[in-house]
Amino acid sequence: MRHSGSGDRDAGLSEFELIERFFQKRTLHRDDVIVGIGDDGAVLRVPAGVDLVMAVDTLVSGVHFDGDAPADAIGHKALAVNLSDLAAMGAEPAWATVALTMPHADTAWLDGFSSGLLNLAQRYGLEVIGGDTTRGPLTISVQICGTAPGGAAIRRRGARPGDLIYVSGSLGDAGLGLQARRGRILLDPESERFCCERLDRPQPRIKEGIALRGIASAAIDISDGLAGDVAKLLKASDVGATLQLDQIPLSPAVRRHVDASGDWHLPLAFGDDYELCFTVPAQQRDRLDAAAAEFDSPIQCIGSIEHETGLRCIREDASAYILPRDGYDHFREHS
Amino acid sequence: MRHSGSGDRDAGLSEFELIERFFQKRTLHRDDVIVGIGDDGAVLRVPAGVDLVMAVDTLVSGVHFDGDAPADAIGHKALAVNLSDLAAMGAEPAWATVALTMPHADTAWLDGFSSGLLNLAQRYGLEVIGGDTTRGPLTISVQICGTAPGGAAIRRRGARPGDLIYVSGSLGDAGLGLQARRGRILLDPESERFCCERLDRPQPRIKEGIALRGIASAAIDISDGLAGDVAKLLKASDVGATLQLDQIPLSPAVRRHVDASGDWHLPLAFGDDYELCFTVPAQQRDRLDAAAAEFDSPIQCIGSIEHETGLRCIREDASAYILPRDGYDHFREHS
Numbered sequence: 304m305r306h307s308g309s310g311d312r313d314a315g316l317s318e319f320e321l322i323e324r325f326f327q328k329r330t331l332h333r334d335d336v337i338v339g340i341g342d343d344g345a346v347l348r349v350p351a352g353v354d355l356v357m358a359v360d361t362l363v364s365g366v367h368f369d370g371d372a373p374a375d376a377i378g379h380k381a382l383a384v385n386l387s388d389l390a391a392m393g394a395e396p397a398w399a400t401v402a403l404t405m406p407h408a409d410t411a412w413l414d415g416f417s418s419g420l421l422n423l424a425q426r427y428g429l430e431v432i433g434g435d436t437t438r439g440p441l442t443i444s445v446q447i448c449g450t451a452p453g454g455a456a457i458r459r460r461g462a463r464p465g466d467l468i469y470v471s472g473s474l475g476d477a478g479l480g481l482q483a484r485r486g487r488i489l490l491d492p493e494s495e496r497f498c499c500e501r502l503d504r505p506q507p508r509i510k511e512g513i514a515l516r517g518i519a520s521a522a523i524d525i526s527d528g529l530a531g532d533v534a535k536l537l538k539a540s541d542v543g544a545t546l547q548l549d550q551i552p553l554s555p556a557v558r559r560h561v562d563a564s565g566d567w568h569l570p571l572a573f574g575d576d577y578e579l580c581f582t583v584p585a586q587q588r589d590r591l592d593a594a595a596a597e598f599d600s601p602i603q604c605i606g607s608i609e610h611e612t613g614l615r616c617i618r619e620d621a622s623a624y625i626l627p628r629d630g631y632d633h634f635r636e637h638s
Numbered sequence: 639m640r641h642s643g644s645g646d647r648d649a650g651l652s653e654f655e656l657i658e659r660f661f662q663k664r665t666l667h668r669d670d671v672i673v674g675i676g677d678d679g680a681v682l683r684v685p686a687g688v689d690l691v692m693a694v695d696t697l698v699s700g701v702h703f704d705g706d707a708p709a710d711a712i713g714h715k716a717l718a719v720n721l722s723d724l725a726a727m728g729a730e731p732a733w734a735t736v737a738l739t740m741p742h743a744d745t746a747w748l749d750g751f752s753s754g755l756l757n758l759a760q761r762y763g764l765e766v767i768g769g770d771t772t773r774g775p776l777t778i779s780v781q782i783c784g785t786a787p788g789g790a791a792i793r794r795r796g797a798r799p800g801d802l803i804y805v806s807g808s809l810g811d812a813g814l815g816l817q818a819r820r821g822r823i824l825l826d827p828e829s830e831r832f833c834c835e836r837l838d839r840p841q842p843r844i845k846e847g848i849a850l851r852g853i854a855s856a857a858i859d860i861s862d863g864l865a866g867d868v869a870k871l872l873k874a875s876d877v878g879a880t881l882q883l884d885q886i887p888l889s890p891a892v893r894r895h896v897d898a899s900g901d902w903h904l905p906l907a908f909g910d911d912y913e914l915c916f917t918v919p920a921q922q923r924d925r926l927d928a929a930a931a932e933f934d935s936p937i938q939c940i941g942s943i944e945h946e947t948g949l950r951c952i953r954e955d956a957s958a959y960i961l962p963r964d965g966y967d968h969f970r971e972h973s
Contacts, residue, residue: 337689338793341874343726343859344693344784346791351686354672357767358679359735359781363774391678400694402737402779432692439698439777444737444770446694446781449679456681458673524678539676 321408322434325417326401330424330431336398345432347398349450356394356449356456360384364441374412376503377443378419384526385447386427386507387577391524393457393516394449396509399424400433402444408436420445427509455516457581462521462540466582466608469591471508472600474529475557476501478573494556505577506599514594515581522581528572530626533580534614540582546606549619571626582608656743657769660752661736665759665766671733680767682733684785691784691791693723699776709747711838712778713754719861720782721762721842722912726859728792728851729784731844734759735768737779743771755780762844790851792916797856797875801917801943804926806843807935809864810892811836813908829891840912841934849929850916857916863907865961868915869949875917881941884954906961917943 327340338346349355362381364370382399389396401420405412424431429447480498482488490498508524515522523536529551537544551570553561561567578600583591595602616624662675673681684690697716699705717734724731736755740747759766764782815833817823825833850857858871864886872879886905888896896902913935918926930937951959
């Protein structure tokens with residue numbers, strides 16, 4: 304329907320011109336894009352023998368980011384969380400569409416937003432092939448499409464008893480950064496910078512995901528917290544696991560927080576980590592170690608897959624650690 | 639970031655379960671979908687020689703539909719406006735992702751919404767392959783993907799001087815329906831039912847778009863109003879056109895409104911028509927007439943393409959009709 308809001312700051316810019324100005328002219332161009340932004344749809348040519356991998360993620364102002372966050376950080380994150388889904392599937396980024404709902408046509412904001420998004424796209428050879436700009440509360444949906452050789456995409460459901468469980472990078476940094484920004488916790492300036500950078504500009508593990516094709520038996524990206532996301536992988540694979548709490552990789556800042564508070568909520572259940580959790584059959588361990596030498600971040604073995612369903616966690620002294628009920632959920636209350 | 643809203647009506651439903659319950663179990667399943675809803679991404683296999691066509695459209699509550707509209711009508715429309723983009727490209731629907739932002743996990747609303755969307759999807763053999771459910775103001779982004787034989791997708795930019803301009807169906811019905819619903823205009827009950835149905839449940843011209851491959855030189859779907867959308871097609875094709883006002887197809891209700899008011903705003907500039915506007919070289923006219931015999935709605939020749947750029951419109955007596963400045967735009971003021 305054709306309701307309308309009130310006066311625009313920049314009433315001269317049509318929807319079409321907005322998309323054109325900020326995305327069409329500045330996105331990189333791929334040979335497999337026959338028609339990009341500017342028609343009713345994009346037209347794409349997929350090589351034979353290649354599978355497509357598609358995902359969608361939405362960021363809502365006030366839910367996934369603060370409305371006054373820098374526009375380029377929002378643009379970066381809107382694409383990064385989608386790239387992280389491709390990484391978990393072992394897919395190579397190809398194209399994305401951007402559905403942007405915003406209260407008014409704010410060209411300065413759009414300039415920052417598109418720069419943050421397109422700089423990250425450029426790094427991964429991704430073309431923005433379409434978009435839609437509508438008036439409303441600030442909401443960004445990015446739909447992403449990548450490619451993998453036929454049958455090579457990594458799924459959640461391939462984990463088998465005996466497989467080792469790994470995570471990339473470190474967990475809980477984004478949560479600690481948010482706590483610091485909210486003034487709930489005091490960090491030294493260097494730790495705060497590090498944790499806020501992890502919160503605002505997650506680095507998708509694309510290279511790692513591609514290298515894990517044929518090595519990992521299952522994978523998931525950690526967006527809702529390690530405990531909840533591992534539980535999803537286990538459920539999809541119809542297996543269980545035991546994690547070793549002392550093996551979970553923590554940055555020095557999160558390590559200090561956990562040691563001081565005894566609270567594992569941030570690394571286990573806060574989420575927003577955008578690291579990979581994956582399982583590897585024991586006989587693939589040498590191939591994994593060789594591949595990991597090229598990774599941008601270290602990987603760490605944190606446990607193993609078992610027949611018995613459910614997720615268990617043990618301390619260094621082998622005593623049981625009771626896991627938080629589940630990961631973050633956008634439709635559940637969160638402390 | 640991990641802010642949170644307040645209490646849910648249905649706090650027991652996680653995001654994952656929401657998507658699973660309402661879409662995964664009820665969408666139809668296509669052979670080319672290797673992995674559907676339930677992993678980090680969907681995995682799709684595209685036959686050789688086929689081009690992909692992708693589009694995205696967002697509906698925002700209070701902007702594109704009234705918040706209290708029936709949920710199934712919102713679900714229908716969210717997919718229909720995207721199918722209409724595929725229709726304009728001559729593409730056959732294949733897959734869609736649904737990014738749904740809603741204030742709380744309202745299962746009754748979701749039931750209606752998903753029914754409306756999936757019933758339409760079923761009719762066109764489309765599988766919902768992914769989704770994302772987030773908390774926030776009601777906003778729906780559907781990203782759609784279709785297929786066309788390599789090189790066969792119809793674009794906006796192929797119109798040439800001498801080509802005839804056609805539209806399908808009738809224009810202005812949705813606008814008149816909204817005026818009636820708002821109490822700004824009084825219609826007889828049958829006209830109001832017809833116009834509100836056109837507003838709430840547009841029927842995408844998929845069959846027509848596919849039949850126009852190799853016949854139409856250019857096409858666009860009429861979402862923002864005939865005048866504005868024809869102007870986009872002309873600009874993309876670097877040509878101009880003259881339309882004959884008396885040839886623009888109107889339903890009896892809109893005909894009466896235009897005759898009584900002398901106001902052509904509804905059929906020319908309101909939008910929400912989701913009809914096709916396309917151009918056809920004169921030598922393709924016989925093929926078009928043969929194809930049109932199978933169409934669900936009549937088509938009407940409303941003018942022709944000319945060298946001189948710009949859009950002109952003439953009355954039956956050959957006098958010039960001054961067109962409204964442009965179509966509806968979500969970032970411009972609208973009366």
